[in-house]
Amino acid sequence: MRPRDRATGGGVTRVVGRVIGKQPIGTAFVTPYVVFLAAVFAYPLGFAVYMSFHDYFFAAPGAIVDRPWVGFANYATVLSDPAVRRSFANVGIFLLINVPLTVVLSLLLAWSLNAAIRWRGFFRVSYYVPYVTASVAVVGVWLFLFNSDGLVNSVLGPLAPDPSWLVNSKLAMPTVAIYVTWKQLGFFILLYLAALQNVSKDLYEAASMDGAGRWKSFRNVTVPGVRPATTLVVLLATVTGANLFTEPYLLTGGGGPDGASASPVLIMYQRGIEQGNPDVGSAIGVLLVIGVLILALVQRRLLDRES
Template structure:
């Protein structure tokens, strides 16, 4: 072979990778299987949440009443009249005050207790699994069964008053205008505590142990390590806990309905959802009930926005 017969670079086969035209199976750069998997939940949200909310807004602006299926009736537009009626109702105003008292007690108590107990359960202590399950059992237990236990404890002649003796409040816990809603708030905190403990446990297990070792080397004690390492480290979980406790607390219904016989005494433990049920279903005024619900949604959204700004400002 002569020099001129040697293959040149120009004659070598081209091994360059062809330009990527998009991965197979993708549509506009997205994987359609992901959208397919999300579709059932999206349909669920639209049917169960979005449509009822939009329909409730429609009802709240009309003179709406129940009619026989298929009946064509006139439901005129009344503007803000239903909202004026709601805001002028003393029972409705008191229910919003009641739920405000409930949230002031329940939300901080839930966040503090769940974080403290999660920190204790995150350590290598004996019977750790047993305690984790014990705290979670009330959350998954039917409310009717648990309410029966609390009625036994906090009735006028219940176990708590028997232990307190002359120190027991009179009137008792669930029949006192001043103590009914705080008692309901403590009950809800206890019942839901297991769920929020699990949220904090998941957050604590993602914290690096090096942070605690560094804090110990700097001379920080247990409380200083908890305040300067644990609390900032679980701030995203705290934001979630506060928001979830606020939303679930604002939708309070079962607990006052069962514990205090429907918001007693004299409406001291009535919640907006309970009043909405009484006005809309029992008294046949769904337009009034819808107006209460829309006001509650607006209030919860504003409160959640404020909490997000305050609690999650560093996220």
């Protein structure tokens, strides 16, 4: 082999080595997930950004149409739309209720279920069942409970709100937030249960020798011990909450009453699919992604500073 060929072959080998890394087996296992992320997340996001800067509309397959560049016109349309602004305010209310409730309830329940109690396996399964149950089936139960003549109003009697929970402009979104908290609680309980296994029992014994009761042990040992899990729970609850769609769509008939429970994703669906304006819908989606990234970054910084 000539020196030039050897140099070329060596260069290719170095490039291939940089791509697959020092652990080619690990790279082989990771590659399918990277392809999945690129196909399901990266490409749609990039295409959404492209649509948001063009006068984009649906056309017949194979048709060649002109979709001119419009710059920030779609974003101006979105930001001037009262329904869009209200949907972002709605999801802000949702997150203010859902995220703290999720963190507090899932941690307390995981702490309780981690103790040596009777029927512990039964309770763990019971809390996880709503998370894996189809939303349509669970929504039917909640509609039965919170309708105007539902079980909750029957129990409350004269204390029941009028109009009822899901048709009340002030209570619709809080009711949706409580529903989502209850349905997803099992998943976050599992995260905390896994984190609790890494908290050393020696710390609890030391706290007990110092005279700390269960509450002080929980506050001074458990809470700091699961702080990384708390960061993960906060971020996941924020991201999933910001992508709220199914619950208001099913519970309140598409964001009612009068948009009081509409989320940005629901408005994006209405504008982009139902009304045939995918460019406007894409602009809403891009703004939502930017907002979630900023919120997640702020939360991460605050939680890291506390730790």
